[in-house]
Amino acid sequence: MPKSRLMNTVCEDSGELASNAVEVDLLKSPANSRVLAVEDRLEPGLTVHEVASSHFLGVEGASVSFGKGSARVFALRDVSLMFERGTLSLVMGPSGSGKTTLLSMLGCLLSPDEGSVFVDDVAVNQLAETGKTAIRQKKIGFVFQAFRLFHSLSAIDNVAIGFELRDPKQSQRLEMARHLLNQFGLGDKCNQEPNELSPGERQRVAVARALAGNPPILLADEPTASLDAQAGRNICQILRNQVDEHGKTVVVVSHDPRWREFADRTITLCDGQVEHQEKNL
Amino acid sequence: MKLAWQNIIHDRARFSVTVLGVSFAVFLMVFQGSLLIGFLRAASRLIDASDSDIWITARGVQAFEFGTPIEGRVREMAAGVPGVLETSRVCMAFAVYRTTNGKQQDVALDGADRNVGKRFPVPNALGSAEGMSPDALLYDVSDRDLIQVTAMPAEVEVNRHRASIERQIEGYGAFLGVPFLFTSYRNASRYMGVGPEEAMFVLLRVDKGYSTSDVQQNLRQRLPEVDVLTRDEFARKSRTYWTIKTGAGGAILTAAVLGFLIGLVVVSQTIYANTMENIEEYATLKALGAPKSLVARIVLTQALLCGAVGSVLGLFTVIPVVDHAKSLIPWIYMPWWLPAVMVLPSMTMCSLASIASVRNALTVEPGRVFRA
Numbered sequence: 001m002p003k004s005r006l007m008n009t010v011c012e013d014s015g016e017l018a019s020n021a022v023e024v025d026l027l028k029s030p031a032n033s034r035v036l037a038v039e040d041r042l043e044p045g046l047t048v049h050e051v052a053s054s055h056f057l058g059v060e061g062a063s064v065s066f067g068k069g070s071a072r073v074f075a076l077r078d079v080s081l082m083f084e085r086g087t088l089s090l091v092m093g094p095s096g097s098g099k100t101t102l103l104s105m106l107g108c109l110l111s112p113d114e115g116s117v118f119v120d121d122v123a124v125n126q127l128a129e130t131g132k133t134a135i136r137q138k139k140i141g142f143v144f145q146a147f148r149l150f151h152s153l154s155a156i157d158n159v160a161i162g163f164e165l166r167d168p169k170q171s172q173r174l175e176m177a178r179h180l181l182n183q184f185g186l187g188d189k190c191n192q193e194p195n196e197l198s199p200g201e202r203q204r205v206a207v208a209r210a211l212a213g214n215p216p217i218l219l220a221d222e223p224t225a226s227l228d229a230q231a232g233r234n235i236c237q238i239l240r241n242q243v244d245e246h247g248k249t250v251v252v253v254s255h256d257p258r259w260r261e262f263a264d265r266t267i268t269l270c271d272g273q274v275e276h277q278e279k280n281l
Numbered sequence: 282m283k284l285a286w287q288n289i290i291h292d293r294a295r296f297s298v299t300v301l302g303v304s305f306a307v308f309l310m311v312f313q314g315s316l317l318i319g320f321l322r323a324a325s326r327l328i329d330a331s332d333s334d335i336w337i338t339a340r341g342v343q344a345f346e347f348g349t350p351i352e353g354r355v356r357e358m359a360a361g362v363p364g365v366l367e368t369s370r371v372c373m374a375f376a377v378y379r380t381t382n383g384k385q386q387d388v389a390l391d392g393a394d395r396n397v398g399k400r401f402p403v404p405n406a407l408g409s410a411e412g413m414s415p416d417a418l419l420y421d422v423s424d425r426d427l428i429q430v431t432a433m434p435a436e437v438e439v440n441r442h443r444a445s446i447e448r449q450i451e452g453y454g455a456f457l458g459v460p461f462l463f464t465s466y467r468n469a470s471r472y473m474g475v476g477p478e479e480a481m482f483v484l485l486r487v488d489k490g491y492s493t494s495d496v497q498q499n500l501r502q503r504l505p506e507v508d509v510l511t512r513d514e515f516a517r518k519s520r521t522y523w524t525i526k527t528g529a530g531g532a533i534l535t536a537a538v539l540g541f542l543i544g545l546v547v548v549s550q551t552i553y554a555n556t557m558e559n560i561e562e563y564a565t566l567k568a569l570g571a572p573k574s575l576v577a578r579i580v581l582t583q584a585l586l587c588g589a590v591g592s593v594l595g596l597f598t599v600i601p602v603v604d605h606a607k608s609l610i611p612w613i614y615m616p617w618w619l620p621a622v623m624v625l626p627s628m629t630m631c632s633l634a635s636i637a638s639v640r641n642a643l644t645v646e647p648g649r650v651f652r653a
């Protein structure tokens with residue numbers, strides 16, 4: 001599988017993490033942090049702390065636990081991972097290893113107990129809930145194992161809602177949704193509801209919805225788990241193309257070994273910690 | 282907002298239940314509202330029909346239907362008060378009515394002087410005397426079955442006096458359960474056995490250039506043994522008596538409020554169930570970056586759409602039903618604004634119903650989207 005973009009700046013070791021310590025300190029010290037108004041990216045009136053561009057997407061020293069006292073269980077323990085722009089990263093590991101917790105943090109759906117989360121160079125764990133919502137709205141597309149399409153809407157409306165969420169003033173959203181579905185070979189299924197589509201078609205609609213509005217980041221949770229071999233391969237190829245042709249940053253959590261040939265990098269988690277990382281050359 | 286509409290019509294059975302709940306509530310509220318307004322209107326209709334400014338009644342009279350005789354000198358003294366332009370008399374009492382075939386019936390007999398007002402049903406009032414004898418009896422068309430007159434004029438008996446029913450009128454149907462009969466004051470007082478100098482109600486018209494309240498105060502000082510009320514005050518007193526003191530209005534009002542509450546419960550239940558059924562979709566929406574305001578708007582829009590559709594259905598049902606009910610309840614009255622105004626509580630009802638479910642939709646954890 002050709003990969004036109006290979007990572008060359010993966011933060012693999014603690015030495016590089018240490019080199020980022022200055023930037024982390026910037027975040028910790030409000031007096032020194034650069035507070036930028038990013039009106040083009042966030043809701044009006046929202047300001048965020050922005051740090052150096054090497055923190056495009058990732059977590060730094062992140063720990064997440066559930067429960068209290070003796071019942072406390074760590075889902076992630078002091079994990080530091082950075083994902084470079086224009087790469088497809090595969091996160092693997094056994095059940096309970098913390099894959100979904102990691103994805104939830106990257107998707108601004110969960111805040112770490114300790115450590116930092118960066119999305120498009122913004123330290124999102126310092127943001128209020130509205131700020132995180134705005135980041136998800138503008139920056140992140142999600143693809144889920146269970147598709148999570150709106151059951152009462154047609155395929156085209158499901159995609160159009162993606163455009164609507166990212167830009168409520170967008171008046172051409174139906175045309176754009178149709179164009180996107182055409183690109184994914186679903187031009188003749190525009191008016192069908194999700195329960196009238198095959199699992200593979202549903203996942204393609206879900207990917208189209210995730211791509212609506214052109215977010216720079218795609219987070220996919222077991223996107224091929226519910227699909228047969230051919231449909232799964234189609235989804236792998238679609239997401240790979242998003243990296244190669246549009247420079248998107250894709251993080252896929254999956255047990256599916258087929259992803260290895262499409263990924264630039266594979267990260268293996270075990271018991272809430274990074275067990276292994278490798279570049280797929 | 283398309284999602285809001287699609288969500289509610291996707292489950293047609295549930296949507297139907299919601300719409301029926303709202304329409305039932307709207308139906309009940311409008312119907313009970315029509316009863317209440319009609320009852321209030323009927324309770325003071327004859328007072329409102331007079332052209333008088335001031336009514337003098339015996340002390341403590343609560344309503345038009347319970348007038349008691351007052352001395353004739355009251356009228357004479359009132360006529361001498363500065364600012365009083367004209368006086369007239371009205372009497373009302375229950376009487377025994379007998380048809381030519383011997384059927385007996387209680388009636389409410391009303392008599393009034395001819396100058397009481399053009400809208401007051403009196404046979405010899407200006408504009409209504411054509412073809413009628415001065416002492417003719419009038420009855421409302423809605424009381425036709427009780428009066429049992431097949432052709433007019435019809436010879437009948439009232440309190441064992443011979444009388445002649447000569448005309449049907451409209452809009453003065455019975456609300457006490459006994460039909461009204463209208464005649465001249467002279468005739469009525471004769472049937473009732475009221476002395477020629479007595480009256481039950483003395484009505485006054487105030488001359489231009491005089492304040493009604495000033496004349497009223499003056500009359501109260503000169504006639505402390507009777508009640509001196511403006512027409513509106515007596516009308517209000519009469520309505521208050523029938524609606525509040527008798528409990529009849531309270532019963533009607535309670536039914537209207539119950540209609541609202543039943544509708545609220547039905548709509549709350551269905552909106553809540555609808556929201557909970559789609560809770561995963563709200564979580565997805567939030568995960569995709571939908572602000573809470575959008576999620577709240579979707580839930581509220583669903584409730585209001587159900588409210589709008591249910592209201593229209595309820596109104597389309599209740600309007601002909603109220604019209605049909607007039608044959609059974611002649612005093613029922615639905616003013617043009619009542620259906621329009623009742624849409625407001627129905628929408629409020631739907632908004633209230635959505636509050637409980639909005640809370641669930643807003644607090645749903647978006648992170649659950651990763652659970653298969």
